[in-house]
Amino acid sequence: MTADALTLARRASERLRRDPMLDLRLTRPQRQWVETTHPRAVWRDGNRLGKSWAQAADIVLFARGMHPHQTHRGALRIVVASESWAQFVPLQRRLWDLLPRNEIHPKLYFSPGQGIKGFKEPVIPFVTGPAAGTEIILCTYQQGAARLAGGNYHRAYCDEPPPETFVGELLPRLAQQGGHLRMTFTPTPESPPLDWLRDKIDAWKAGKPGGFCEYNHGLTPENVLVYGGPIPVPYMSEAQIEQFGADCLPVERAMRMQGAWDPLSAGRWLTNYGPGCHHYSAPPVGARLALGIDHGAAAGKQAAVLVACTQDGTLAPRIWVMGESLSDGYTTPEQDARAVLAMLADCGVGWDDLDVIVGDRPTGRNRFAIAKSNRDLAQFIAWQLGKKRREVWIDTPKKWAGSVNHGFRIMNAIMGREDDGRSHFLIAPTCPELTKAIQGFEGDRRDPLKDVLDAARYSIERLVDGSRGWAPPAITYA
Known part of the structure; x- marks a missing residue:
């Protein structure tokens, strides 16, 4: 050159x-x-x-x-x-x-x-x-x-x-x-x-x-x-x-x-669910109680789930899903409050017995001009219980990129732990909608099945997540 x-x-x-x-x-x-x-x-x-x-x-x-x-x-x-x-x-x-x-x-x-x-x-x-x-x-x-x-x-x-x-x-x-x-x-x-x-x-x-x-x-x-x-x-x-x-x-x-919008799987996300989850018996006295609520103003999007937990400070927490309450989306916050309190009563639990209460973020109004939020629900619960508004508090779940998967990993890991065929995640016979959601949810974030799962997830995350040494394994997808 x-x-x-x-x-x-x-x-x-x-x-x-x-x-x-x-x-x-x-x-x-x-x-x-x-x-x-x-x-x-x-x-x-x-x-x-x-x-x-x-x-x-x-x-x-x-x-x-x-x-x-x-x-x-x-x-x-x-x-x-x-x-x-x-x-x-x-x-x-x-x-x-x-x-x-x-x-x-x-x-x-x-x-x-x-x-x-x-x-x-x-x-x-x-x-x-x-x-x-x-x-x-x-x-x-x-x-x-x-x-x-x-x-x-x-x-x-x-x-x-x-x-x-x-x-x-x-x-x-x-x-x-x-x-x-x-x-x-x-x-x-x-x-x-x-x-x-x-x-x-x-x-x-x-x-x-x-x-x-x-x-x-x-x-x-x-x-x-x-x-x-x-x-x-x-x-x-x-x-x-x-x-x-x-x-x-x-x-x-x-x-x-x-670049698909949603994850796809060949089967349900909660792969560790099985017959062992239905060997249900009542939780022991002293178990911590949590109520999880998923708000919604569209059909099928109002859900509440009552959960009990023991051994939450160990590597092997145990969960009892005691009850569920679902409304069709045309209900008002007053009707939702009545349904939640009725579900608690059916389970023999009073509002003051709850250790944790977690409700979803507010929704917008639907075509019937119905908006739902923790504040509105708490107001009507307080009114029906004869309490002052400040005596009824509903916390908001922590959300971040990956929080949904994180919560499902916790649930799936607990389901997979068994003693003599009996899972550490037990579901009462009175919770058919949650069972249906666990069996059918495949990852679509807009699937109505996710609503009752979210209600359960909010309460379980708050009870279990952060427990000493608790590190749930990742979900395996079938």
Whole structure:
């Protein structure tokens, strides 16, 4: 190679170091994402499809005024958010790889495991070039309104599915500038409830206003071909894709490969349930008692379950499901209160005998204008018992990404422990709906069977979880 050729090669290498976007190459799904014009777009898909890379490319292209569908120019304000800093790092790594070093603030640097650093409040300021004056604000959903306060944005990116409240805070701040929203994610069994997002996508499919446009492709050989060179080159072989699918748990394979909304299994989730769970006898005197309540304003979504527990401070807790109460969703909180108290009375338990009372978060109103909450239920229970309102308290369960699976793991582990064919998880004959739910629930978060399971789960989690040394094994999926 001649000296001139070496000089040209070095210059080209330096240009790419300063501006990696000069050699940007994308797959067809990635290019479709960058070229979408819908103001609210969602890319829900499997792993290994380069969603984060496409998202990072879109961010940098838009910030520098080079986007194929540029909606704004000049000094822009862009917000990029994720569930947590730990989950945020992979996207920040790709963003760092594409940022032009000579245009961003010299204080910025990338720290492995921590992301893009340089300022106390995470931000990427552009100081020269076409994006001079533009800021990319980095935040988590937990920071919410505090981080977004006082700002209007030209574009927003969500790296994982955000809570509905975060989007509710974000959309008005985009509307001021006519800004667009971009959201990429792969659903997992631990994903938070996403019914609100599914409703937005369904609205778009139905041609209704306010809907979110959706992209979904699946991990296939065609979708991993990178274009931009002499010939398309795959970054995964067909054999590697097949191996990736084989390595996934059956319950999550469709999520990891196609971005399916819900986990799938070949059978019920609570696989340790069996005949030993029905060798029921009354719990011993002194057992701790808990009432779990799942609110709802739709048919089949109001449930209460009474649970007793012993040995909760050991490695082998024992559970007795003593009673259940279900209403059809057309009932009022007053009627629900009466049904709960009647169920307790049938079990020989008074309200003051309960050690733990846990009720779900409030629901919205249904078409009959019925809303349900712990506060309303407690008010009518107090009235029917002749107590003051402050004497009746219903706690709220702790929820986080993965809390549903965590609770089911606890229940399944207790069911699997037996003494002479008698399970440590016993169900009274007066609980047919819970038995039906245990036998039939296969993981769909919108399955009505989950409601009575949640009522049982709330009380069992509160009684058992956190006990000394208690570490339930993971659920095995049949």
